[in-house]
Amino acid sequence: MKRVMTLGQFIIEKQNDFPFAKGELSRLLRDIGIAAKIVNREVNKAGLVDILGDNGMTNVQGESQKKLDLYANEQFIAALSSGGECCIVASEESDEIVRIDSAVSKNAKYIVAIDPLDGSSNIDCNVAVGTIFSIYRRKSSEGPAQLADVLQKGVDQVAAGYVIYGSSTMMVYTTGKGVNGFTLDPSIGEFCLSHPDMKIPKDGTIYSINEGNYVHFPDGVKKYIKYCQVEDPSSSRPYTSRYIGSMVADIHRSIIKGGIFIYPTTSGAPNGKIRLVYECNPMAFIIEQAGGRASNGFERILDLEVNSLHQRSAVFIGSENMVLKAEEMMREFSLEESEKLKAS
Numbered sequence: 001m002k003r004v005m006t007l008g009q010f011i012i013e014k015q016n017d018f019p020f021a022k023g024e025l026s027r028l029l030r031d032i033g034i035a036a037k038i039v040n041r042e043v044n045k046a047g048l049v050d051i052l053g054d055n056g057m058t059n060v061q062g063e064s065q066k067k068l069d070l071y072a073n074e075q076f077i078a079a080l081s082s083g084g085e086c087c088i089v090a091s092e093e094s095d096e097i098v099r100i101d102s103a104v105s106k107n108a109k110y111i112v113a114i115d116p117l118d119g120s121s122n123i124d125c126n127v128a129v130g131t132i133f134s135i136y137r138r139k140s141s142e143g144p145a146q147l148a149d150v151l152q153k154g155v156d157q158v159a160a161g162y163v164i165y166g167s168s169t170m171m172v173y174t175t176g177k178g179v180n181g182f183t184l185d186p187s188i189g190e191f192c193l194s195h196p197d198m199k200i201p202k203d204g205t206i207y208s209i210n211e212g213n214y215v216h217f218p219d220g221v222k223k224y225i226k227y228c229q230v231e232d233p234s235s236s237r238p239y240t241s242r243y244i245g246s247m248v249a250d251i252h253r254s255i256i257k258g259g260i261f262i263y264p265t266t267s268g269a270p271n272g273k274i275r276l277v278y279e280c281n282p283m284a285f286i287i288e289q290a291g292g293r294a295s296n297g298f299e300r301i302l303d304l305e306v307n308s309l310h311q312r313s314a315v316f317i318g319s320e321n322m323v324l325k326a327e328e329m330m331r332e333f334s335l336e337e338s339e340k341l342k343a344s
């Protein structure tokens with residue numbers, strides 16, 4: 001019989017990849033996995049909210065109900081606080097960094113940036129949502145960790161991952177040595193290795209973008225969309241369009257099937273919408289580790305300067321050749337965008 005490898009077993013086994021590590025990163029990943037299971041339980045019950053009680057009300061168990069993204073935020077912060085390996089959490093749901101001040105945590109080595117619930121507009125309609133996380137080593141060695149410790153380039157990430165709460169729940173992560181995916185087996189309550197060494201196809205035939213914003217897109221993006229729609233059987237065009245509206249789910253599909261996910265700058269959002277620290281950088285790290293490519297249309301996402309916690313960026317991410325093609329069109333038709341980005 002084939003032996004099942006749980007996330008916990010896998011993390012311990014892979015600890016040997018880092019001979020000088022003391023197991024802190026392993027414990028951090030384990031804590032994130034535990035919080036993900038708790039969030040998964042709540043996400044699965046989301047449709048019952050009218051039966052059990054709505055936001056601000058008390059449910060039948062006497063617990064008060066919270067918006068799921070705030071609930072997820074609390075669960076991840078609680079898990080990261082009790083583990084003692086993380087000194088700062090930077091979250092989409094918190095304006096400022098959250099310092100973990102307990103005696104064990106305040107000198108901890110790691111910083112976690114997190115989007116606790118990605119695609120939250122999809123919760124009400126039973127569509128896949130996710131969690132994205134990114135782990136850095138703190139830079140300062142003395143005193144309380146600072147915001148500057150968080151504002152590191154994506155290339156300095158130690159680990160990154162996402163959880164997708166979809167038709168099944170998966171955790172996918174990298175520590176810079178490839179990407180592995182684990183599917184939650186609800187019958188035993190464990191994430192089990194189901195997608196070892198994930199690789200994204202170099203080419204794809206699916207493009208993913210909120211085309212409703214077409215008129216507001218840079219010309220390079222408009223040209224790329226038209227390129228995707230042209231009839232050319234030799235390159236399998238026209239491509240297929242798929243847009244879930246949860247970046248985690250759209251990028252997960254791209255890794256499995258090949259494809260490109262684009263959230264460009266728009267005339268209304270000149271820096272883009274997606275946040276660099278806890279959305280773009282972790283997904284870019286995972287995609288590169290899976291053999292794909294991630295850029296803002298002109299530059300590699302992981303090399304971008306990080307100046308503020310909730311900074312936004314345009315993102316072109318997915319199969320290498322598709323992203324290269326989109327970048328070519330940005331260079332050809334949207335160079336003024338590049339100047340604006342540099343100036344901002």
Ligand code: AHG
Nearest residue numbers: 115117118119120121210245246247
């Ligand atoms: P979040 O729910 O964390 O705020 O993120 C939503 C993001 C991303 O997941 C998704 O791809 C994008 O916003 C959808 O935006 P549009 O509705 O503008 O297409």
Ligand code: MN
Nearest residue numbers: 115118119279
């Ligand atoms: Mn998000």
Ligand code: MN
Nearest residue numbers: 092115117118
């Ligand atoms: Mn979110």
